[in-house]
């Protein structure tokens with residue numbers, strides 16, 4: 481495409497990155513969430529920053545996107561933008577971290593082209609440059625969790641299916657009597673991750689960035705604590721994040737890593753901790769093999785299946 485360049489995104493790009501993401505709201509409508517009830521809104525100016533966030537995350541306002549992008553850059557991750565004659569028309573975000581095989585992984589956490597510029601080849605140019613950037617940085621693999629209708633698109637770019645996962649929910653309950661929990665948020669400062677045993681919906685590095693490093697000074701984000709730390713239970717160590725679910729306040733999203741491969745004690749431990757943190761339910765993910773093996777022994781309710789693709793660099 482003529483005059484299109486792909487370059488690293490910077491803080492000065494925030495307003496245009498927000499425009500790109502806001503151009504493509506799920507059904508083209510902004511919603512208000514007053515009193516927890518969803519209603520069509522006239523537009524973003526009538527909404528609080530938190531309501532804007534509920535419409536599509538940190539990219540829905542300049543204020544939150546500045547904080548988000550600042551954290552992303554400070555932690556060594558890379559936003560790439562597609563620019564045409566000074567106008568940003570697309571963005572991809574690459575997250576870097578060492579997974580449990582000791583290899584550096586890059587992960588496409590976000591890929592968005594402005595609605596008015598989609599299906600013109602800009603997405604392909606962004607992903608191709610993401611592959612180049614990840615390779616130059618020394619990553620072994622580039623991963624992505626594609627939407628169903630984009631699987632062939634990523635296959636055409638060299639990706640193939642890597643992991644099959646199952647999203648599930650489960651009751652929180654005091655199943656295990658003795659657990660030691662140490663609240664500590666420094667375990668992953670070097671971005672070296674153990675086995676991702678529960679919650680692998682994106683790469684470890686992106687989950688850590690989004691759910692731990694991303695703090696917004698808004699009451700809706702600070703009123704409920706995010707628990708991050710280490711559990712010792714039945715002689716096993718588990719590092720975990722408990723993050724309140726956006727729409728179901730009594731549900732915790734759980735992300736957990738361990739030196740050991742997943743076993744039922746890990747899951748009982750997470751369900752017990754969630755109970756002690758005041759949650760009624762847990763939402764998380766397991767690899768499909770583990771889920772199918774353990775579902776007879778545990779109170780797991782399947783929600784949906786997802787896949788993560790990767791390409792070797």
Ligand SMILES: CC(C)(COP(=O)(O)OP(=O)(O)OC[C@H]1O[C@@H](n2cnc3c(N)ncnc32)[C@H](O)[C@@H]1OP(=O)(O)O)[C@@H](O)C(=O)NCCC(=O)NCCS
Pocket residue numbers: 504590591592593594597598599600601602603604605624625626627629630633
């Ligand atoms: C996905 C996305 C980044 C692709 O960028 P793009 O510039 O529109 O895509 P390209 O023009 O490079 O490639 C187009 C090809 O991708 C596939 N594709 C893209 N959007 C599609 C859609 N909505 N439905 C089905 N196929 C689609 C098709 O194979 C298409 O080829 P075609 O136009 O010849 O049929 C962009 O459509 C987008 O921002 N979508 C919304 C957000 C999103 O889904 N992000 C991906 C998360 S993994």
